[in-house]
Every structure is written in structure tokens, then in C-alpha cells.
Amino acid sequence: MGDFFERIVDVEVSAEEAGPLAERTVDWMVAEGLITRELSGDGVYSLTVDEGYVPGPRWARAVADAPDPDERPGPVAVIVGRDHHVGGQGTDEAExxxxxxxxxxxxxxxxxxxxxxxxxxxxxxxxxxxxxxxxxxxxxxxxxxxxxxxxxxxxxEPNFAVGALAFDFWGWPPLSAGFRARFGRQLGHRTVEQTGKF
Ligand SMILES: [Zn+2]
Known part of the structure; x- marks a missing residue:
């Protein structure tokens, strides 16, 4: 799949809470059939994590438009720890x-x-x-x-965020507004969304 990502950053969680919250969120996504527990590095181009969770049987429930049946997105990488996150063209400074x-x-x-x-x-x-x-x-x-x-x-600015927990959906079609809202409620914190290309 492509080398682009959609990212959801939790900008409120503390570094101490980020690990347990990441686990609960992965459990929820596995239960929803959006991802599996299988990890793969194929299609993950992040500099901070080198693998992510392979899409599950119902991954299409998270996206806005009915996907091509032959299409399969890349893994969902989970980034735990205080970091700055850049989308867009990926400059390392905020505009x-x-x-x-x-x-x-x-x-x-x-x-x-x-x-x-x-x-x-x-x-x-x-x-x-x-x-x-x-x-x-x-x-x-x-x-x-x-x-x-x-x-x-x-x-x-929208392409720059600081937070202790982020989820990178590699090569996924656009996530639906409904899914992004559910995801935010699952985290229970304010989130920032970014897209970018590696
Ligand atoms: Zn001021």
C-alpha cells in the first residue's frame, strides 16, 4: 500500500497513562475487528516505530467510503511516549x-x-x-x-502536535467522521488528526 498515513494524536494523556491506554485501545480495535494482534512492518514507514497491527476482517467499518474489495490497508502503528508529531510535508518545526x-x-x-x-x-x-x-x-x-x-x-498549526500517544493508520482510505468520533470517545481525551506522506 501507499506510504501515506492518517494519524490520531491524543494530546492530553500523560506519559504514565499512555501505555495502558494504548493497550485498551488496541483491545477495543481488535474486538471491533478493525485490527488483529498480528504485527507487521510491511507498509510502515515511521521513524519512531517499525511495525503495526495488521488490519482485521472488519477494517472497512472505520473508513468513509466502501473500499475496493481487493484493497487492504497497511498496519496501524501505535506510538507511545512523549513526542512531537508532524503531518503534511513533514517539516520538523511548526509553521x-x-x-x-x-x-x-x-x-x-x-x-x-x-x-x-x-x-x-x-x-x-x-x-x-x-x-x-x-x-x-x-x-x-x-x-x-x-x-x-x-x-x-x-x-x-494542524500539522504539528505534541502528545504521548498516537496511532498511525498506514495506507488506509480516509477514516469516517463517525469512526474518528468513536475513537476520540474511546481515548476520552482531546485529539488532533493529521495526514501525511513519508
Ligand atoms: Zn500570549
Missing amino acids: YAVCPRCRTRTVIIDYPEEFEADDEVWQPFKDGIAAWKATGEGSAPCSACGAVVPVTEWQW
């Missing part, structure tokens, strides 16, 4: 972040004039994310209002 206190948008990559991050603007975010990955706590100051905002509270 922008919005301060939850004053609503000011800090532009990091000034498209379409620039295609690279302004290092000076990105550095405090990068440092905050690194600290959060290492310790579970990290923040970056808002240059507009001065608030020191945890990296988990900054409102990142």
Missing part, C-alpha cells in the same frame, strides 16, 4: 503557534516568503518541547503577552 492566553499567532515559518523556520523564533519552542519530552514539563514564553505557556497548551 505557527497560537497563544491560548492572548490569542496572538506567533509565526515560525513565514510562508510563502520563507520555507524554513526562523531559528530565533523557533528556539524557545524547541527548547520547551525538548524539556517536556525529557521531564513531562516544558513551556515557551509568548512574545506578545509574556505568558509562559506549557507546550501542551500552545495551539499548534
Whole structure:
């Protein structure tokens, strides 16, 4: 299958809860027939995990349009642990972040004039994310209002998310809105969805 993915990131779960929640979510997907417990690396192009759960007999129940009967998507990879997740073109920096206190948008990559991050603007975010990955706590100051905002509270552009649990559906047709809503309820947390190509 293709080298594209749809990703659902839990942006609220703690690193301590992420492992048990991942297990419960896999159990639920297996019970629904969406995946099996068989692991495969075929069709997984992630840099963080090298295998995922093979689709189950009722995988098509998760997708929006009736799939081609000959089609079979790739595995569902589960990423446990504090990490930053990028979709789209996969640049390692966020294009922008919005301060939850004053609503000011800090532009990091000034498209379409620039295609690279302004290092000076990105550095405090990068440092905050690194600290959060290492310790579970990290923040970056808002240059507009001065608030020191945890990296988990900054409102990142859609292709950038920080979270301790993510699910990558490799090569699946578009997941249905109903399935994505059920998945979010199953996690019990706020989620961010991304798509991307490896
Ligand atoms: Zn602010």
C-alpha cells in the first residue's frame, strides 16, 4: 500500500497513562475487528516505530467510503511516549503557534516568503518541547503577552502536535467522521488528526 498515513494524536494523556491506554485501545480495535494482534512492518514507514497491527476482517467499518474489495490497508502503528508529531510535508518545526492566553499567532515559518523556520523564533519552542519530552514539563514564553505557556497548551498549526500517544493508520482510505468520533470517545481525551506522506 501507499506510504501515506492518517494519524490520531491524543494530546492530553500523560506519559504514565499512555501505555495502558494504548493497550485498551488496541483491545477495543481488535474486538471491533478493525485490527488483529498480528504485527507487521510491511507498509510502515515511521521513524519512531517499525511495525503495526495488521488490519482485521472488519477494517472497512472505520473508513468513509466502501473500499475496493481487493484493497487492504497497511498496519496501524501505535506510538507511545512523549513526542512531537508532524503531518503534511513533514517539516520538523511548526509553521505557527497560537497563544491560548492572548490569542496572538506567533509565526515560525513565514510562508510563502520563507520555507524554513526562523531559528530565533523557533528556539524557545524547541527548547520547551525538548524539556517536556525529557521531564513531562516544558513551556515557551509568548512574545506578545509574556505568558509562559506549557507546550501542551500552545495551539499548534494542524500539522504539528505534541502528545504521548498516537496511532498511525498506514495506507488506509480516509477514516469516517463517525469512526474518528468513536475513537476520540474511546481515548476520552482531546485529539488532533493529521495526514501525511513519508
Ligand atoms: Zn500570549
